[in-house]
Amino acid sequence: MSTPPVSTPLGTPKIRIRGLHKAFGSKIVLDGVDLDVEAGTSMVIIGGSGSGKSVLLRCILGLIEPDAGTIEIDGENLLTASRSKQDALRRQIGMLFQNGALFDSMSVGENVAFGVRAKHSDRNGATPSRTQALQIAGGLLEQVGLDPSVGELSPSELSGGMQKRVGLARAIAGSPNIMFFDEPTTGLDPIMGAVIDGLIVDCVQKLGSTAIAITHDMASAQRIGNRAAMLYRGKLIWQGEASELMNSGNAMVDQFTHGRREGPITMELRK
């Protein structure tokens, strides 16, 4: 069931990013990002809208091709590796999308079962049958605090919080070594946000995964992360312990985390 452990060379971060650049036309979104994420760390990346957080995640996932730089997982450069190697490295990653991104043509149970079958069939092992996958999906739904009977519903019948839980169940279906969370509490009330954060922490700890979460929500950032970094205009301007977020000593980070209007960060009304 669980992903075979991948040996990371001693002293090598699980994820290492160097000089990552990405521009869309004349708009530079990532401007030389360097980032190390040690194995077992939960890294939270904060930053304003349009600062490049989502693009950074999408570059690592291979959904967007960066213009320059390197992205290493377990010491292997994703961008120069063979296609099969890239697929194998990315297979270790589970992703929870901001809006859940559940397949609306499938039931909730089928969504999670899809994750079970997709990740298992990758490993040259026997792919679970549809019935077996649905049974495993029921267990995963329970793991994220949902009754397995929810599996029969359509995603559109669920609340935002429930959709996030189902998205989480689908993301952990392959027992990933690395997990990404794209603004996991956006659109949720504070209590549901805390519940989702708790589930994320539980899942990451249970799987022993390395996690990267991007968020605007400072309470969520402190609950999920043990390390934190801030992106501003495509550059990583600060890294530190998540517990230091509210008192980082960096004027930009402090302005952002305390939500102050005045400070070195200025609103871009038009760019």
Add this chain to the structure above:
Amino acid sequence: MNAVLDPIAALGRAALGLIKQAGALALFALEALSHLVRPPFYWRIFFSSLIETGFFSLPVVALTALFSGAVIALQSYVGFGQYHVQSAIAGIVVLAVTRELGPVLAGLMVAGRVGAAMSAQIGTMRVTDQIDALTTLSTDPMKYLVTPRLLAGTLALPCLVLVADILGVMGGFTVSVAKLGFSPSTYITATLDSLKTMDVVVGLVKAAVFGFLIALLGCYNGYNSRGGAEGVGSATTAAVVGASILLLLFDYLLTDLFFSQ
């Protein structure tokens, strides 16, 4: 000087844009087709697309074909009456339906119904991150979403056109016998005498090409849609308009290829 050069420059830009689009569409098609020979193949998606494209399009295609055959019979009767060659109506109906009206009208109906649906469905998946989610679940979106639909479109439309051919001829027969006073046996004999295997086969070949184009345009526009609901709407419109134009263009090219001697 600018008054002369600006329109030429605009024309050049439009031409380059068109060539770029055509190239992108061709690469998209090639990539999708390459998945036909690389496992896995998603049979469930294929069969569900086949039923959606073929079975659920039957009523609209059948009605269109039936009335088209009937209208041709009526119009021919009026037109041919001037030359006293009403007896040619059965031949004209079967020729028009099998060679042209069956494939083209069925294609246009399917473009409006299925091409739009494919584009809207895949476009919605694109703007709600469902396609990215497929990638993160180690599933190639082209293989999962596009290839089965292309194959289903290519196989479903010939079946629909076969039905359209039969119903189109039946429409002509019904009007000719019930309204225009033809003898049923004479009409059927004249129809069978005029029916050529080549006409039917070429009609079915056209249908397969049209089915491929409709699915290709639907998938391509949906897959590349951007910008939320408005983007999905634009993609859907582009899919239907693009498929209809390409369908008529290829209809001409195939007719020229098979029938211009």
